[in-house]
Each structure stands twice: as C-alpha cells, then as structure tokens.
Amino acid sequence: MTRMHxxxxxxxxxxxxxxxxxNAPRIRAEDNYSxxxxxxxxxxxxxxQTPTARMVDVGEFSFTYDQxxxxxxxxxxxxxxxxxxxxxxxxxxxxxxxxxxxxELDYLDKGIDMKFALLDETRVLPKVSLGFxxxxxxxxxxxxxxxxxxxxxxxDFSLGIAWGxxxxxxNISNPLSALGERFxxxxxxxxxxxxxxxxxxxxxxxxxALFGGIQYRTPFKPLTLQLEYDGNDYESEPLGxxxxxxxxxxxxxxxxxNDYFTLSAAWQRGNTAMVGATLSVNLADITQPxxxxxxxxxxxxxxxxxxxxxxxxxxxxxxxxxxxxxxNSIKREDDALIVEGTSERYSDLPEAELRGNRILxxxxxxxxxxxxxxxxNRGFYLRQDSxxxxxxxxxxxxxxxxxxxxxxxxxxxxxxxxxxxxADGADAEVLHSALNNRFSWxxxxxxxxxxxGPDGFLYExxxxxxxxxxxxxxxxxxxxxxxxxFDNLDNFDYVGPSELPRVRTNxxxxxxxxxxxxxNLQYTRTARLGRNWFAMGYAGYLERMFAGAGxxxxxxxxxxxxxxxxxxxxxxxxxxxxxxxxxxxxxxxGHATAYVDTGIKxxxxxxxxxxxxxxxxxxxxxxxxxxxxxxxxxAFATLTDxxxxxxxxxxxxxxxxxxxxxxxxxxxTRDRTGILWRxxxxxxxxxxxRRYQLYDLTSDREPERxxxxxxxxxx
Numbered sequence: 030m031t032r033m034h035x036x037x038x039x040x041x042x043x044x045x046x047x048x049x050x051x052n053a054p055r056i057r058a059e060d061n062y063s064x065x066x067x068x069x070x071x072x073x074x075x076x077x078q079t080p081t082a083r084m085v086d087v088g089e090f091s092f093t094y095d096q097x098x099x100x101x102x103x104x105x106x107x108x109x110x111x112x113x114x115x116x117x118x119x120x121x122x123x124x125x126x127x128x129x130x131x132x133e134l135d136y137l138d139k140g141i142d143m144k145f146a147l148l149d150e151t152r153v154l155p156k157v158s159l160g161f162x163x164x165x166x167x168x169x170x171x172x173x174x175x176x177x178x179x180x181x182x183x184x185d186f187s188l189g190i191a192w193g194x195x196x197x198x199x200n201i202s203n204p205l206s207a208l209g210e211r212f213x214x215x216x217x218x219x220x221x222x223x224x225x226x227x228x229x230x231x232x233x234x235x236x237x238a239l240f241g242g243i244q245y246r247t248p249f250k251p252l253t254l255q256l257e258y259d260g261n262d263y264e265s266e267p268l269g270x271x272x273x274x275x276x277x278x279x280x281x282x283x284x285x286x287n288d289y290f291t292l293s294a295a296w297q298r299g300n301t302a303m304v305g306a307t308l309s310v311n312l313a314d315i316t317q318p319x320x321x322x323x324x325x326x327x328x329x330x331x332x333x334x335x336x337x338x339x340x341x342x343x344x345x346x347x348x349x350x351x352x353x354x355x356x357n358s359i360k361r362e363d364d365a366l367i368v369e370g371t372s373e374r375y376s377d378l379p380e381a382e383l384r385g386n387r388i389l390x391x392x393x394x395x396x397x398x399x400x401x402x403x404x405x406n407r408g409f410y411l412r413q414d415s416x417x418x419x420x421x422x423x424x425x426x427x428x429x430x431x432x433x434x435x436x437x438x439x440x441x442x443x444x445x446x447x448x449x450x451x452a453d454g455a456d457a458e459v460l461h462s463a464l465n466n467r468f469s470w471x472x473x474x475x476x477x478x479x480x481x482g483p484d485g486f487l488y489e490x491x492x493x494x495x496x497x498x499x500x501x502x503x504x505x506x507x508x509x510x511x512x513x514x515f516d517n518l519d520n521f522d523y524v525g526p527s528e529l530p531r532v533r534t535n536x537x538x539x540x541x542x543x544x545x546x547x548x549n550l551q552y553t554r555t556a557r558l559g560r561n562w563f564a565m566g567y568a569g570y571l572e573r574m575f576a577g578a579g580x581x582x583x584x585x586x587x588x589x590x591x592x593x594x595x596x597x598x599x600x601x602x603x604x605x606x607x608x609x610x611x612x613x614x615x616x617x618x619g620h621a622t623a624y625v626d627t628g629i630k631x632x633x634x635x636x637x638x639x640x641x642x643x644x645x646x647x648x649x650x651x652x653x654x655x656x657x658x659x660x661x662x663x664a665f666a667t668l669t670d671x672x673x674x675x676x677x678x679x680x681x682x683x684x685x686x687x688x689x690x691x692x693x694x695x696x697x698t699r700d701r702t703g704i705l706w707r708x709x710x711x712x713x714x715x716x717x718x719r720r721y722q723l724y725d726l727t728s729d730r731e732p733e734r735x736x737x738x739x740x741x742x743x744x
Contacts, residue, residue: 064185065246065253067283067291068093068307071162071170072104072116073142076242076257077279077295077303079195081187082158082178084146087111088313088656090686095305097297099123099270102305105706107684109654109662110630116142117684117706118163120170125268136268138169139708141682147175155179161232162195169267170194173232174240188241191260196238198262198277205233255281255295263298275299312686313656320695322351324384328391339392341461349465352384353697357405357502359461362453365399365415369451370465371406374697376659376689378404378729382416390418403451404729407721408503408555409563410451411729412587415444445732447587449560470496475511477540479710489516489540493548503556507720509549511607516540528674529712530614532574532642536710538605539573546607548573549720561586563723572718573607575600575642579619583723587730590626594724595619598717600642616644618717624724626731631655633663642715645669649681649714659689667714674713681714683707 066083068091069075074083085091091106104118118140125136140163150156155177163171174196176189190196192203193215205212215235242257257279263272276299284292289310295303325347345356353374360367366389375381382402389400402414475493478486494510518541527534539546551569558564561584568578579598586592597619604610620639627634635651647670653663667681675681685705690698 064180065244065283065285067253067255067293068104068106068309070095070097070100070102070303070305071120071142072102072106072118073114073144073160074106076187076244076255077281077297078259078261079187079189079191079240079242079257080144080158080160080162080174080176081185081242081244082146082156082176082189083185084108084111084114084144084158085309086311086313088658088660088662089309089311090662091307091309093305093307095293095303097295097303098301099125099272105684107662110632112146114142114144115664115684117708118142119708122268122270125270138267140164140170141708150179162193171231172196176240183246185244186241187244187257188239189260190237191240192233192235192237194261194267195240196236196260197265198238198260199236200238200260201236203234203236251285253283253285255279255283257281259298272298273300312660312662312688313658315658315660315692317692317695319697321697325351325387325391327387342463344388344392345461345463345465347388348385352381352388354381354385354402355465356461357463357465358459360453360457360459361397362457364396365401366393366397367401367403367453367457369403369405372404372729373699376691376697376699378402378414380697382414386416386418393418405502406729407505407553407565407726408501409557409727410449411447411727412732413444413446415446417443447560447730449557464499464502467499468497470494474514477511479536479540487516487518487521487537487540489518490514504552504554506552507549508547508551511543511546511548513540513544513546527676527712529643529645529671529676530616532602532614532712533710533715534712535605536574539603539607542605543607546573547609548607551720553721555726558582563727565721565723565726567719567721570603570609571598571600571720574603575717576603576611577601577615579717579719581719581723583727585624585724585727585730588732589730590628592624592724594622594624596622596719598719600717616640616642618642620649620716622724637716641667641669641713642717643671643712645671645713647671647714649716653685653687658692660692661687663687669714671713676711676713677709681707681711 064083066074066085069080070078072093073080074085075081085108087108087110089108093102093104093106095102099122101121101123102118104116106114106116108114120138120140122136122138142162143164144158144160146156146158148154148157157175157177160174160176163169172191172193172195174189174191176187178185178187203212212234216231238260240258240260242255245254247254259277259279262277263274266272278299279295279297281293281295281303286292289308291307293303293305293307297303341359345359348354348356348368353372354368354370355373356368356370358369368385372378372381385402386400398418400416400418404411404414472492472494475491477489477491491511491513497505497507499505518537521537521541547570549570549572551567551571553565553567556564563583563585564580566580570576577598577600579596581594581596583592583594597617599615599617601615602612604612618640620637622635622637625634632652632654637649640646647668649665649667651663651665653661655661664684665682683706685703687701687703690700690702
C-alpha cells in the first residue's frame with residue numbers, strides 16, 4: 030500500500046508538470062504573489078500538515094491556533110526576509126502528562142522552525158525551498174524537507190521529500206545514501222534529553238517520504254480548498270502517543286474572512302477533524318492615519334520678514350506644540366537660526382524639521398537664509414541638519430499640505446553632519462534658553478506575562494505609572510510604579526527545576542506576590558567622553574528583579590555601520606514583593622557588544638560576550654530587521670558554559686518585536702513597545718534588563734533613513 034501511495038504522488042506530480050509545461054506561455058512569474066498563502070497546522074506557509082515552498086510577503090506576522098486531536102498548536106510565524114521564514118511554536122499534547130507535573134498538566138512542547146527559499150518560480154521552473162522543523166527543540170517533531178511548488182491558473186501544486194517526523198511513513202529510499210552509510214539510519218534522540226541541541230549529524234538521515242498536494246482558489250475568492258498526501262503514518266508519534274491513520278490524505282478548506290483573519294477546517298488521517306484560525310498583519314507597511322495639527326500656515330515673505338518684536342519663548346512653545354521639538358535653545362549666528370533640542374513626537378526628523386521651517390520662516394528676518402537643527406538626546410549632541418530657508422515660501426506645491434513636495438535642488442542644499450558640542454562662533458546670539466520638561470509622567474495599562482511552561486499563558490494586567498525628573502541636561506531620576514488589576518495566576522502550579530541560581534525561573538513569584546510594586550527607581554547620568562565616545566552611569570532599582578549600579582561606554586562614529594559598547598554592573602536580587610527589600614543573591618554581570626549594520630535589507634547584527642546573571646559566561650547573537658514602518662523584528666540565541674545545568678532547552682533563544690506606538694495612535698509619537706517570545710524561561714544566558722542603552726539613545730547618529738524619508742516627503 031505504501032508503494033502505491035508513493036506512485037500516486039509521483040504520477041500526480043508528473044501529470045501536473047506536463048500540464049504546466051504545455052500551458053507555460055500563460056503563466057507569469059509575478060502571479061505567484063497573488064496566490065493565497067496560508068499557515069499550516071504547525072505554522073509556516075503550507076497546506077495542512079505539510080509545508081510548501083511558498084513564502085508570504087516580507088514583514089508579515091501570523092499567529093495560528095488549531096486543534097487536531099490530540100494536538101493543539103500555537104504558532105507564531107515571521108517573514109523577516111523574502112527568502113527566510115521563522116517560526117516559534119508550542120504544541121500541547123492532550124492527555125500526555127508533563128514529565129515533572131505528576132500527571133496534572135498536559136505536555137507542552139516547544140520548537141523553532143525555519144524555511145529558506147532556494148529557487149524562485151519562473152514560467153518553467155518551480156519555486157523550491159528547504160526547511161527545518163523543530164530546530165533546537167526537544168526533537169519530538171523534528172524534520173528536514175525540500176519542497177517545490179508550481180502554479181497553474183488558480184491551482185498550486187506542491188511536491189516534496191521529508192526526513193524525520195514529516196517523512197515517518199518512509200515510502201522511498203534515501204537518495205543521500207549514495208553519499209555514505211551514515212544516511213541509512215536516523216538517530217532517535219533528536220534534540221537530546223533536554224532538547225535545544227542541534228543534531229547536525231542526524232539531518233537528512235533515515236528513509237524519507239514523499240509528500241505533496243494541491244491548493245485550489247475557488248471562484249468564490251474568500252474560499253480555498255486544499256488536498257494533500259501526508260508523508261507521516263502516525264505510527265511513531267512522540268512519547269508513544271501513536272495515532273490511527275485510515276487514509277494518508279488530508280482534505281481542508283480555508284475561509285479568508287478579511288485581510289487579517291482566516292478560518293480553517295479539515296478532515297485529517299481519514300478519521301480526525303481539524304479546526305483553526307490565523308491572525309495575520311504585515312508589519313512592514315503597517316500605518317495609522319494621523320490627526321496631528323496641520324503645519325502652521327506660511328506667511329508671505331514680506332509679512333514674515335517685516336521688523337517686529339518677537340517672543341522667542343513663544344516660538345519655542347510653537348516648535349514644541351506643532352513640530353514636536355523640545356527646545357533647549359534658539360540662537361542666531363550670521364545668516365542662520367539654530368534650534369537645539371530633542372525630537373519628541375515625530376519618528377522621522379524631516380517631518381519635525383519641515384514643520385519647524387515654517388515656524389521659523391514666519392519670524393526670521395530677511396537676512397536669515399539657513400535653519401539649523403542640532404539634535405540632542407539625554408545631554409548628547411548627536412548631529413546637525415542644515416536646511417536652506419528658500420525655496421519654501423516660493424514653491425506652491427510644497428505649500429500644499431496634502432501633497433508635500435521637496436525639490437531635488439532643495440535636498441542637495443541640505444547638510445547632515447555629526448555634532449560633538451556647540452559649534453557657535455563668537456558672534457552667536459542666544460535668543461532663548463531653557464531646560465524643558467523637568468518633570469513628566471504617564472499613566473497607562475500594561476501587561477506582565479510568562480509563557481513556556483505547562484501552566485500555559487500566565488498574565489497580569491496592571492496599571493503602570495512612569496515618572497521622570499531631570500536634574501539637568503545630563504541627569505535624570507526615573508521611576509515606574511505598577512499596581513496589579515487582574516490576572517490568572519491561580520493557574521500557576523509548575524516551577525521548572527534549575528541547577529543554576531534562580532534569576533528568571535521564579536518570574537511568576539514576582540508577579541504573584543506584588544500588588545503595588547516599584548518596578549524601576551534609578552538615577553542615570555550621561556557624559557560625552559570624546560568625539561565618538563559616549564558614557565552612562567546608573568544606580569538604583571534597575572528592574573523588577575534586580576537592584577544595583579552599573580555603567581556603559583559606547584564608541585559610535587557618525588554615520589558608521591559599526592559601533593562597540595561595553596557595560597558592567599553589580600546587582601543584587603530583589604524581594605518578591607518588589608518593594609525596597611533585597612535577597613541574598615548578588616553578582617557581577619556585563620558584556621562587550623559589537624553592533625553591525627550589515628547593509629543587507631536593514632538587518633542589524635549584535636554580538637555580545639560576557640557574564641550573565643546566573644554567573645554563566647558565554648555569547649549572544651541577535652539579528653533584527655527594521656522596516657519602513659519603524660517595526661523591528663528579531664531573533665536571538667545565547668550559548669553559555671552552563672552546559673547540562675541549563676536544563677530543558679539547552680540554550681536561551683527567542684523572537685521579539687519592537688513596535689513604534691505611532692502605528693497604533695492617531696497622533697504621532699516616538700514611544701515604542703516590545704513583545705518577547707521565548708520557547709521557555711530558564712536561568713542560563715539571562716541579561717540584566719537595563720532601562721536605557723546607549724545604542725538606542727544615540728540612534729540619530731545614523732542619518733541614512735533621513736534621506737529616504739525626505740525624498741518621500743512623509744508627513
């Protein structure tokens with residue numbers, strides 16, 4: 030029977046190939062992108078149980094939930110690059126007890142999946158991808174596969190070969206056996222006893238299986254039908270949880286409710302129903318219409334240059350309200366007006382500057398030809414942007430607020446340079462000077478959460494009060510109070526074993542035992558050590574779990590793809606109630622970090638080496654990409670000398686999102702929020718959660734995106 034199934038798939042593929050070649054002139058490669066693409070049961074683009082070679086649009090993020098007895102899958106999928114798909118998945122096995130929970134909790138498996146595009150589809154060639162499922166996890170569902178897809182009108186055909194879980198029916202011989210006997214047998218230990226180990230020697234070993242299928246987009250566009258041949262026979266399921274398979278064919282339907290939400294249903298294994306849903310959003314171009322104040326009206330040149338008494342305090346106030354510039358000073362030097370301050374509202378500096386130009390034009394004398402913006406942050410001079418005053422008043426298209434336009438020659442007259450300190454000449458005249466916003470506060474809802482154990486998703490919703498008091502331009506006292514509102518911590522039951530000091534595995538204890546907590550209370554001070562050298566020191570209750578003192582030094586040349594930083598901290602663990610008490614545990618922790626802007630698809634690479642909170646020593650690699658929307662997605666992995674003491678997972682890893690709140694609000698803001706997913710929480714490889722980092726505080730040292738935004742004329 031197995032051989033007949035394999036022949037059937039091969040005949041199906043050959044027949045489809047003949048039809049495709051016969052009709053090749055009708056196929057356009059770009060039509061690939063109009064195909065509906067869906068998340069498979071395990072996450073990642075696919076049919077039902079099987080993956081396909083397809084990828085979604087760059088920047089798409091998806092969350093998928095589905096249930097196929099006895100499995101429940103929770104999968105997060107990201108498409109950071111057009112040729113790379115990354116997934117983080119949890120699989121709950123109903124009725125299978127978690128090893129250390131004495132049978133009270135269902136087993137929860139964690140895994141990371143990856144897929145790489147090898148070949149793009151053309152009129153003749155299929156799209157081909159290489160994938161790995163359950164990489165660095167326990168290996169319960171580990172697989173490697175190569176799969177190809179070819180489109181024919183509204184049909185999309187896939188055919189692949191899989192090793193491991195996806196190919197457990199073993200319906201063909203391993204073609205790689207010709208390279209050596211080591212490919213004949215597959216090792217069963219997978220990711221090791223604790224999981225998280227990369228078993229490179231086991232890749233592509235053992236007898237594989239063919240899999241494939243057909244996807245059909247019906248004339249009723251929201252509905253897509255799927256048919257697949259499954260390479261898994263379900264006779265060797267993880268943890269001895271074998272399932273009966275009446276038919277190796279799965280049939281399903283996808284109903285796309287809208288661009289963001291899809292419902293799924295299927296009949297699998299010939300005897301089991303599947304139901305699921307997927308939420309998707311493209312983070313690369315996510316945006317929110319704004320209701321900001323319009324730029325100030327521009328007066329005629331004669332009115333703007335007429336001699337009159339000017340309130341520069343009022344000008345500074347208008348710059349703050351309309352251009353989002355917190356002004357430290359306004360100066361005049363020769364034929365230039367100079368604004369020193371911080372952009373606190375608009376994520377794109379050109380927007381603040383173009384708004385500022387209108388305001389300054391309305392008060393500047395006839396002899397002023399240049400407006401300069403010296404951008405500062407936390408006492409650091411970071412850069413200076415010099416913009417010509419003309420042709421702002423004369424260009425009618427530029428004055429149209431709903432259709433902003435920047436002429437090329439205007440852009441050519443702009444100068445962006447690094448700034449170490451005030452560079453005023455002897456004739457510079459101070460028109461306005463003040464330390465603004467000495468005290469600020471913000472009250473908002475927030476979420477504490479922990480996920481990765483058999484208890485499932487544990488959360489606490491709390492009220493968060495952030496406050497800040499500036500002692501001067503280089504120093505400030507910051508504090509955060511949190512008050513718990515509601516939670517589901519009654520579900521908290523399992524605390525994972527740990528041979529390392531508990532620096533993170535008792536996170537839920539802090540959530541559970543805190544009603545009103547001091548999440549942060551620290552004094553921070555900055556200093557400029559040299560032209561490209563920045564420094565920061567801090568002391569206090571640095572995060573929810575640790576108090577102490579530390580410092581950071583950063584070398585960051587202006588407009589350079591490379592930066593180097595070093596931080597060192599002495600910390601002591603805090604009491605669970607998050608008040609002022611401290612526990613016995615203390616340690617030194619710190620890291621040297623290299624930041625490299627790769628120049629490839631806006632990818633930033635960070636490589637850190639040092640000592641972690643549990644006194645283990647190792648290195649962290651962090652890769653992230655920032656989209657035009659300002660959203661940054663990334664992944665990291667940490668390997669230390671903790672070895673077997675690390676426990677389940679073997680090393681720390683995770684996926685994160687850093688999102689500008691600007692994409693959610695109808696008014697512009699530079700504030701951000703972040704979400705972090707770890708397959709599980711362990712004590713090894715844990716860094717101090719420092720509130721401020723010099724690389725972020727000096728982000729305006731990188732002006733490359735300035736030119737893109739100026740050319741686009743964003744408002």
